[in-house]
Amino acid sequence: MPQDRKFGILIIAICVPLFIETLYFPTRMYVPLGVAFWPRLILGFLAACGAFLIFRGSLDKGPFDRLNPKAFIAVGIAMVYVVLLDAIGYLLLTPVFLFVGSCILAGKIDRKQIVTATIVAVLGTGITYLVFHDGLYVQLPEGLLY
Amino acid sequence: MSFDINVVLEGLNLVLQPWTLVMIVLGVLGGIMIGVIPGLTATMAVALLIPFTFNMPAEVAMALLVVVYVGGISGGCMTAILIRMPGTPASVATLLDGFPMTQQGKGGTAIGNAVVASFFGTVISGIFLVISAPFLAEFALKFFYAEYASVCIFALCAVVSITGSTLTRGAVTALFGLLAATFGISEVDGLIRFDLGTEKLLGGFGLMPVLIGLFAVSQMMQEAAKGLTTTKADVSKLGRVLPTLNDIRANIINYFRSGIIGTFIGILPAVGGAPAALISYSQAKSASKTPEKFGKGIVDGVIAAETANNATIGGALIIALTLGIPGDPVTAILIGGLMIHGLQPGPQLFMNNPEVVYGIYFSVFFGSLAMMCIMLFAAKPLSRVVEVPKNILLPLLFVVAATGIYSMNSRVFDVFTMCCFGVLGYVFDRYRYPLAPFILGYLLGPLVEGNIRQLVEMQGHAWDMLTRPISATFLVFAALFLGFSLYRHRTKKEESP
Incomplete structure (x- = not known):
């Protein structure tokens, strides 16, 4: 299926439930344009664009860029880091994330890589912690160290 | 909005504070380093830096962000010249003559002239900024609800028309940006919408x-x-980096022509540094007595490209500061930076916080001076930055970004939101859906909605948008942009086999 058509279907799939949601927005009396006016207008235009994309299939000729799984693996690791951050804590989890992230992105694990990744993990965590915690007075998640 | 020498001196005094000067030098250095690395852009540098500015006074924060912008745009020329890989998209025209010069053993001359050209470009556009901004800001004081809504609609239409391979793709991302801005409590009446059942x-x-x-x-x-x-x-x-006086003297007209081209292209929403550099390059080639040397390693080509791409900085700032409308993603982030510090860009900024405006002006000048000194005297070590392995750099940059976002509200949810928008940005980019309209839609959406709703509440209708001259003019221009874009895409399609 052409990629723009896929996008069009996705747009309609997003617009329909959000439009239904606008029917349940709170309202105020004697207001000419309510809180739902603007989102409905946007959703209407967006749905029209979605329908146009479904109708046209593809807006231009290829070759098209493909989504690379490596990019999603990278952001997946990052999201795991984010999800665990509160529970495990910044000081414990960040060096692990930096080490694992660096090794996975390097694509090979040899002694030099392990040494480099370890140094970066420790220094990177230390420096960012000092800058944000001690320099900018940000209370970073303490997690298991609490 | 009369000229007040005391306010100018106050702005100068703010920038001349030792702490601000240190920030300017560090900011320029950081911007150059990010700009040197292919793939990392000035936009990314400014975005990553914002969380570090939360605790700073507004004028120091804005000085820092502006000089990172200057450094980021300027740094891109080094890799374009040395390895034929533009550090930032704005340097794409620089490699046309810069890299052949490196092959001829004149890489140092190319870098030196590129750096001086970047300085001149920034200063020329800075002068335009200083001269024109107060007038534009005064003009913007005549704006009412109808004018504000129309000028935002114009900016959105211009961005949608210019960016992306088709009008529809630009429109889709702009609409997604407008939609994203409607989530949460409505600014106009404080009512909740699209909270998806979570208080977050x-x-x-x-x-x-x-x-x-x-x-x-x-x-x-x-x-x-x-x-x-x-x-x-x-x-x-690399050879000698400092440019000769002969090179500078022979290109005086080139500097001015390219600077003016860059400034005016910078004013247009979302056009950016790369087209400015390419247009300026072609103009320099047309005006040259030796056009056959262009593309084979001539310093005039490097100067035209670098002067113009840096000149877009001042051009973009003119509209961002006076009307509060971002011309490109970097100025959108700068406007975000101003808003985080409680300052509203637009004519009110010139009236209520003129010292911040003058601080920004002086930051542009001091930042470009610092950029020139750093890049001329540290060209060799700076070009080594390109060798930093990305498997080390990327996780570190993510930690900086995540920690910066967390530091705003101490909420992991915000970091998760950042990741989700990262995925959205990646998918949009791969499928050729431009990102600039998204961010403009996100920033301008509440302004359009708020002004239209308030206009209708006050007047009972929105006809003022069509009957008031300034508002109607903006809407006509918006329609012209869309019409021209449709015509351009149609003729392009007919021409292609």
């Missing part, structure tokens, strides 16, 4: 998670996907 969305999607996600995390994803080849820059044959 009551405040909507934060500006910074959206900006950093779209422009930094998506960029990191692209770099991770490309594979991590380390680039080597051979700096041993």
Whole structure:
């Protein structure tokens, strides 16, 4: 299926439930344009664009860029880091994330890589912690160290 | 909005504070380093830096962000010249003559002239900024609800028309940006909408998670996907970096022409540094007595490209500061930076906080001076930055971005939002859906909605948008932009086999 058509279907799939949601927005009396006016207008235009994309299939000729799984693996690791951050804590989890992230992105694990990744993990965590915690007075998640 | 020498001196005094000067030098250095690394852009540098400015006074924060912008745009020329890989998209025209000069053993001359050209470009556009901004700001004082709504609609239509391979794709991303801005409590009446049943969305999607996600995390994803080849820059044959007076003297007209082209292109929403550099390059070639030398390693080509791409900085700032309308993603982030510090860009900024405006002006000048000194005297070590392995750099940049976002509200949810917008940005980019309209839609959406709703509440209708001259003019221009874009795409399609 052409990629723009896929996008069009996705747009309609997003617009329909959000439009239904606008029917349940709170309202105020004697207001000419309510809180739902603007989102409905946007959703209407967006749905029209979605329908146009479904109708046209593809807006231009290829070759098209493909989504690379490596990019999603990278952001997946990052999201795991984010999800665990509160529970495990910044000081414990960040060096692990930096080490694992660096090794996975390097694509090979040899002694030099392990040494480099370890140094970066420790220094990177230390420096960012000092800058944000001690320099900018940000209370970073303490997690298991609490 | 009369000229007040005391306010100018106050702005100068703010920038001349030792702490601000240190920030300017560090900011320029950081911007250059990010700009030197292919794939990392000035937009990303400014976005990543915003969380570090939360605790700073507004004028110091803005000085820092502006000079990072200057450094980021300028740094891109080094790799374009040395390894034929533009550090930032704005340097794409620089490599046309810069790289052949490196092959001829004149890489140092190319870098030196590129740096001086960047300085002149920034200063020329800075002068335009200083002269024109107060007049534009005074003009903007005549704006009422109808004019504000119309000028925002004009900016959105212009961006949608110019960016992306088709009008529909630009429109889709702009509409998604407008939609994203409607989540959370409505600014006009304080009513909740699109909270999706979670109180975490009551405040909507934060500006910074959206900006950093779209422009930094998506960029990191692209770099991770490309594979991590380390680039080597051979700096041993760089030669003399300082440009000769003869080169500068012979290109005086080139500097001014390219500076003016860059400034005016910078004013147009979303056009950016790369087209400005390419247009200026072609103008320099047409005006040259030796056009056959262009593309084979002539310093005039490097100067035209670098002067113009840096001149877009001042041009973009003119509209951003006077009307509060971002011309491109970087100025969108700068406007976000102003808003975080409680300042509203637009004519009110000139009336209420003129010292910040003058601080920004002086930052542009001091930043470009610092950039020139740093790049002329540290060209060789700076070009080594390109060799930093990305498997080390990317996780570190993500930690900086994540920690910065967390530091805003101490909420992991914001970091998660940043990641989600990163994925969205990556998907949009891969499928050729431009990101600039998204961010403009996100920033301008509340302004359009608020002004239209308030206009209708006050007047009972929105006809003022069509009957008031300034408002109607903006709407006519918006329609012209859309019409021209449709015509351009149609003729392009007919021409293609």
